[in-house]
Amino acid sequence: MANVDSDQRKKRCVSRRTFVKGAGAGALWAAATAGAVSFAESIAYAQQKWNHEADVVVVGSGAAASSAALFAHESGGAQVVMLEKADSVGGTTGKSGGQFWIPNNFRMREQGILDSKQDCLRFMARLSYPTLYNAKENRSGIPEYEYSLLETYYDNASPTVDALRTMGVGDLEAGKASYLVSTAGHQWRQSYYDRYAELPEHSHLMGRVMISSEPNGTRPPGIMGGAVLISHFKAAIEKRRIPLLLGHRASRLVLNSKREVIGLEATTGTNQTVTFRARKAVIFGSGGFTANPTLCRTYLRGPIFGGCAVPTNEGDFILIAQAVGAELGNMANAWWGPCVLEQALASRAVPSALFGVPGDSVVQVNCEGRRVGDEKRYYNDRTQVHFYWDPHRMRYPNLIQVMIYDQRCRERFGPSDHFGVMPRPGVNIRSVMMSQTLEGLANVVDSRLAEIENRTGNFRLDADFTSNLRETIARFNQFAKAGVDLDFHRGEFPADDPPVPANLGSEYPNPAMYPIASAGPYYAVLIAGGTLDTKGGPKINLHGQVLDTQGQAISGLYGAGNCIASPAGEGYWSPGGTIGPAMTFGAIAGKQAAKESVKDAA
Numbered sequence: 001m002a003n004v005d006s007d008q009r010k011k012r013c014v015s016r017r018t019f020v021k022g023a024g025a026g027a028l029w030a031a032a033t034a035g036a037v038s039f040a041e042s043i044a045y046a047q048q049k050w051n052h053e054a055d056v057v058v059v060g061s062g063a064a065a066s067s068a069a070l071f072a073h074e075s076g077g078a079q080v081v082m083l084e085k086a087d088s089v090g091g092t093t094g095k096s097g098g099q100f101w102i103p104n105n106f107r108m109r110e111q112g113i114l115d116s117k118q119d120c121l122r123f124m125a126r127l128s129y130p131t132l133y134n135a136k137e138n139r140s141g142i143p144e145y146e147y148s149l150l151e152t153y154y155d156n157a158s159p160t161v162d163a164l165r166t167m168g169v170g171d172l173e174a175g176k177a178s179y180l181v182s183t184a185g186h187q188w189r190q191s192y193y194d195r196y197a198e199l200p201e202h203s204h205l206m207g208r209v210m211i212s213s214e215p216n217g218t219r220p221p222g223i224m225g226g227a228v229l230i231s232h233f234k235a236a237i238e239k240r241r242i243p244l245l246l247g248h249r250a251s252r253l254v255l256n257s258k259r260e261v262i263g264l265e266a267t268t269g270t271n272q273t274v275t276f277r278a279r280k281a282v283i284f285g286s287g288g289f290t291a292n293p294t295l296c297r298t299y300l301r302g303p304i305f306g307g308c309a310v311p312t313n314e315g316d317f318i319l320i321a322q323a324v325g326a327e328l329g330n331m332a333n334a335w336w337g338p339c340v341l342e343q344a345l346a347s348r349a350v351p352s353a354l355f356g357v358p359g360d361s362v363v364q365v366n367c368e369g370r371r372v373g374d375e376k377r378y379y380n381d382r383t384q385v386h387f388y389w390d391p392h393r394m395r396y397p398n399l400i401q402v403m404i405y406d407q408r409c410r411e412r413f414g415p416s417d418h419f420g421v422m423p424r425p426g427v428n429i430r431s432v433m434m435s436q437t438l439e440g441l442a443n444v445v446d447s448r449l450a451e452i453e454n455r456t457g458n459f460r461l462d463a464d465f466t467s468n469l470r471e472t473i474a475r476f477n478q479f480a481k482a483g484v485d486l487d488f489h490r491g492e493f494p495a496d497d498p499p500v501p502a503n504l505g506s507e508y509p510n511p512a513m514y515p516i517a518s519a520g521p522y523y524a525v526l527i528a529g530g531t532l533d534t535k536g537g538p539k540i541n542l543h544g545q546v547l548d549t550q551g552q553a554i555s556g557l558y559g560a561g562n563c564i565a566s567p568a569g570e571g572y573w574s575p576g577g578t579i580g581p582a583m584t585f586g587a588i589a590g591k592q593a594a595k596e597s598v599k600d601a602a
Contacts, residue, residue, distance in 0.1 A: 035323025036253040039602050043265060043273050044254065050263065050277035052243075054081040056593045057264050057278040058285065059250045059317075062091030063100070064561025064582035065285030066233035067160070068544075070167055071590030072283070073240050078594035081276065082237070083248040083266055085312045090230035091287050092309045092533050092562070098225025099211045099576035100583060102157045108207040117154055119203045124150045126201040127571030135201070149567035152542045153584055160587040161210065168239060169232045195378050195574050197494040209576045229579075248274060250316060253282065253324060253557070260599045261324070261556030277601065281556045281593035283544070285586055288334070288534030288562035289315025291348055299536060301332040302387030303399060306344030307531035308337060308353050309562075317563040321538040324557065325548040329565030331536035335578050336383035339530035340420040341400055342431040345455055351420075353532060355379050358422050359413040360514035362405035363476055364527060366398045367461050369442075369468030371476065374488040375403075376512050380572035386529035400459050402445055403525045404469070406517040421525045436520035438473075442466045445524050473516050483509030532578060535566035544589030558593050560586040 044050045055078040058069045065082060072078045088094070104115040125140035126133050128150065134141030196202055211225060237244060247269045254263035254275070264276045289295040290309035295318065297303070318328065337353030344350050357364070357375045364375050373385040388398050403421060415424035420431045433448060435441035446461045453459060462468070479485045485492070491512030508514055538546045538559055545553035546564075561582035568581060 035320045036255055037265070038255050039257075039262065042252075042254045042263070042275070044263065044275040044277070045602075047275070049275075051275045052081055053079075053277040053279065055079045055278070055280045055598075056081075056590070057276045057282045058082045058590075059264070059283065060084065060091055060285035060287060060561070060563075061086075061089045061230075061244060062093035062285060062287065062561065062582070063229070063233070063579045064563075064586040065091070065283070066093075066230070066237060067164070067583040067586030068283045068285055068558070068560055068590035068593070069242055070164070070169070070233070070236055070240070071587040072594045073242055073590075074163075074167065075591045075594035078280065080242050082242060082244040083250060083264075083276070084244060084246050085249040085286065085316070086310060087246050087269075089234055089244065089246070090227065092313060093226050093579060093582070094230045095308065095310065096226035096532070096579065097211075097575065098227070098229040099209050099579065100161075100229075101208050101574050101576035101580035102161050102210050103154050103208050105158045105161055105208065105210055107210070108205075111207070113205060113207055115205060115208065116203075117151075119201075120154055121147075121150055123196075123199070123201045123203065124154075124568075124571065124573060126199060127196065127573055128567075128569035130570070146567075146569065148542055149540075152588070153567055153581055156588060157580055157584045160584045163587070164236075164583070168236045169229075195572075198492075209574055210580075211576075226579075245274075249312075250284070250286065250320065253320060255324065256600050256602055258555070258600065259324070261554065262599050262601055278556065279598045280596035281558055283558040283560065283586075283589050283593055284317045284321075284563050285559070285561045285582070286317050286563045287313035288531075288537070289313060289318060290334070290531050290533050293348070296534070299331040300334060300534065302336075302384060302529055303396065304334075304530050305341060305528040306339050306348040306350045307334075307533060308339075308350060309531065309533035311347075311349045313533060313562070315534075315537075315563075317559065318537055321546055321554075321557070321559070324554055326538035326546050326554060326557075327549045327551075328537060329539040330569060331534075331565075333536060333566070333570045334534040335532035335562075335572055336380045337530050337532045338379060338383050338386070338527050340431050341456075341526035341528040342452075343420055344528060344530060345452060350530065353379060353530060354419055354421065354527060357382075357403065358419070359405050359409040360512060361409040361480075361516045362403065363472065363516070364401045364403045365469060365472055366401055367459065367465065368397055369462065369465040370472055371487060372398050372401070374485070374490045374493075376490050377488075377493070378572075383529050383531075396459075399528070400449070400456060401527045402461075403527050404441070404473075404516075405523050407521050407523075408517060409514075410523060421527075422523075431525055433524045434521050436522075438469055438520075438522060439466050441520075441522045441524050442469065445526070448526070476513070477515040480508055480510065480513035480515045483513070485510070485513065533562045535562055535568065535578075537562075537564045539565045540585070540589075542588075543592040544585055545592065556596065556599060558589040560589045 056072040058065050061084040069080050073080045103120045129142045132142045139147040248266040251267050252265040256262045263278050266274050290307035291311050292314040295315045339350045386398050414422045423429050433444045491510040544558045546557040
């Protein structure tokens with residue numbers, strides 16, 4: 001690699017201009033429909049009939065939409081119909097771990113754990129609005145609107161779960177295969193402490209994360225916890241005979257002469273348009289926009305390559321809601337999660353985020369061959385290191401990071417096949433590269449980057465990558481032997497990803513670090529920024545109603561989940577911080593929508 005001109009190699013790291021090329025307004029709106037239409041111009045008017053009628057029409061079938069549908073149905077017996085864009089039920093919730101973060105939940109109360117409202121709100125505010133946060137000020141220094149949404153979440157999260165249990169979602173009847181528990185008192189889920197226990201605002205509680213467990217509560221759920229949760233929702237929906245129509249993509253809202261939302265048009269896979277009369281309201285729980293590269297380039301504050309969201313999460317609600325004057329919010333933020341680059345290039349909807357970096361003799365370096373963060377840190381924070389912009393060289397040096405580990409690490413900590421980063425010995429995965437020497441590994445990595453440079457803004461390794469990598473590993477090995485990471489404090493945080501199974505142990509003082517071997521083979525994987533899903537969209541009020549640019553509720557239109565401006569702001573309080581608010585604000589929207597008066601049909 002030393003024979004490559006240094007200036008040429010440095011130019012190969014991606015520039016901002018290169019990366020955002022193609023994200024102009026013309027591309028953004030090219031695929032947009034009208035988004036909304038008056039009744040007189042609608043297909044229902046032309047046909048003199050609606051194909052379906054209900055009090056409340058719910059778009060989506062994940063946690064937010066399912067919760068909204070159930071609560072709308074239970075609130076005065078509103079007639080509900082659900083539309084799902086995909087050919088299967090569950091959305092991104094269905095492929096998630098299925099945890100949901102619920103302050104002051106019933107399991108905590110059963111065990112006498114006090115989760116005070118003041119302490120919890122302070123913790124949420126600190127993470128959600130860090131540039132505004134001031135513990136000494138009223139509302140912790142954040143504006144009334146934002147604070148009121150956090151307060152609404154605290155007040156309604158636990159009652160939502162209690163009500164869902166009575167509806168049969170994760171109920172506690174004897175003989176059920178799974179049911180709801182919290183992590184309170186379960187030592188096997190210490191990793192589900194609220195993250196950021198090092199912050200003074202953290203009350204060091206355990207138990208806000210609720211998960212699906214065996215009836216005796218003795219073991220953690222499998223990786224399909226979200227599918228279990230969706231199966232409970234689906235059973236409760238079917239029990240109430242709520243129609244759930246698959247393969248129906250919401251395309252246009254229908255408005256009456258008062259500009260109230262009175263219905264919806266949807267398209268099917270055969271390009272037919274189906275009309276839905278919503279006598280009271282339409283609720284969107286349709287997911288974020290991870291699967292829409294143009295929206296991601298236009299709005300997100302960092303460049304990503306993919307995410308965990310299902311392929312149907314294309315931001316439809318953003319375009320539809322804007323057509324009726326909705327104000328957007330929180331568009332720059334997402335539930336961040338790193339991903340294996342080559343998986344994301346093969347399919348933007350990756351099988352899984354890289355939730356944890358396995359092993360101890362492992363580092364991640366940028367195109368210069370240098371570590372840029374704590375590899376064991378929470379995935380939401382770890383991802384944002386990819387977004388650093390170097391103002392001197394005009395590039396994203398961390399855009400793609402190289403995970404490097406040795407043979408011992410692979411033998412001890414494989415398999416991690418589901419992440420695509422550390423397969424068991426004898427199993428080969430294309431995304432995992434190998435060489436007997438560090439110099440050879442750098443050549444293999446740079447050759448792989450050359451193959452895909454037209455899709456990464458010409459990102460390549462610097463000419464001095466190998467020499468810097470040797471220095472990086474030498475410094476890391478010193479830290480591992482001493483037990484202290486002077487650069488990034490790896491292993492010092494209570495909620496850092498557990499580095500080793502308990503039965504392995506380590507002869508070094510910090511189990512998160514172990515010296516990387518002086519001889520190969522060595523392995524490398526390309527890691528890029530990604531999301532679990534985005535969390536920006538139309539703003540809502542305390543009742544889940546979508547707001548216009550004047551701060552007024554748009555009559556008959558509601559939203560919840562990842563398709564709206566998340567009340568969590570830029571924060572990710574803990575595992576389950578996505579599904580908890582989705583279910584809670586879905587419930588709020590469903591109850592309020594059911595109370596609406598019937599709107600004129602024209």
